[in-house]
Amino acid sequence: MKIRFTKMQGAGNDFVVLDETRSRLNLSAGQYRFLADRHFGVGADQILTVRPAPEGVAGQGLDFEYVIHNADGGEVEHCGNGARCFVRYVREKGLTAKDAVKVKVVGGVLELRQNPDGRVTVDMGAPVFDLKRIPFEPTGLEARSQGSWQVWPLDIEEKQDHPSANRSDSAPVLVAVLSMGNPHAVQVVDDVDTAPVQTQGARVERHPAFPRRVNAGFMQVVSRSRIRLRVFERGAGETLACGTGACAAVVAGIRLGLLDPRVDVETRGGQLTIEWAGASGDLAAPVLMTGPATTVFEGEIDIPELT
Incomplete structure (x- = not known):
């Protein structure tokens, strides 16, 4: 299977960004690992996938959804540097003309804003201290x-x-x-x-x-x-x-x-x-994070069938 990708980085944290706004690629964990591999694939810390806002989510005013996979192929909840690259990507690709967008991730909803100086500010939401929600199980440990x-x-x-x-x-x-x-x-x-x-x-x-x-x-x-x-x-x-x-x-x-x-x-x-x-x-x-987001290059790659 041949797919198009964009390589981006935010403060050196690098990503492969995929567009699934029109149709799903349905990649496997092995294929995400292949993309992230710096010897055989594109090379990245994480893979970011852009999707339309999910249907049936009322009252949140969502613009997009995005999914994050680590280099080991596992899906994760959140990535701050990736969120900054996300907003630059959807603007550069003409998927939105907004300076501020609201996106759904597994870990919640993010509000992202591109500033006049080119840097991006992300409202990362409130930190979580409840041990069960982190999750952290301190059995046998004394604070x-x-x-x-x-x-x-x-x-x-x-x-x-x-x-x-x-x-x-x-x-x-x-x-x-x-x-x-x-x-x-x-x-x-x-x-x-x-x-x-x-x-x-x-x-x-x-x-x-x-x-x-x-x-x-x-x-x-x-x-x-x-x-x-x-x-x-x-x-x-x-x-x-x-x-x-x-x-x-x-x-x-x-x-x-x-x-x-x-x-x-x-x-x-x-x-x-x-x-x-x-x-x-x-x-x-909420925690506010401001930093750079840069497009490095774009390309097309053949992905083998991997599980």
């Missing part, structure tokens, strides 16, 4: 208070794979846990350049307390208005930027008493600006 919130100790050392090993010298990793439409575990580190993102990230991602796995964030606080961030994404590994990860890190930093309401987030792929009014006590305030 530790920090700021106006709490962090959770996770045992993620290699010794967890060997129950008979002595754990007395294993220091747990302290993470703040929340959802931005997808689950995040954020830890504060002294220096993101030397943080063990690959090893710890993989273990945090699959820690048994997260039944649907988790995105592992490593946050270095530079000042109250600036952080540096690396994220080991669920199903994708470390990416150059993670929009929901940036939102989760800033929300966590605010609740832990480390950050102000507006923060510039420096990722390896570029800078994002995150705003959240939750410091005033309004935990249901």
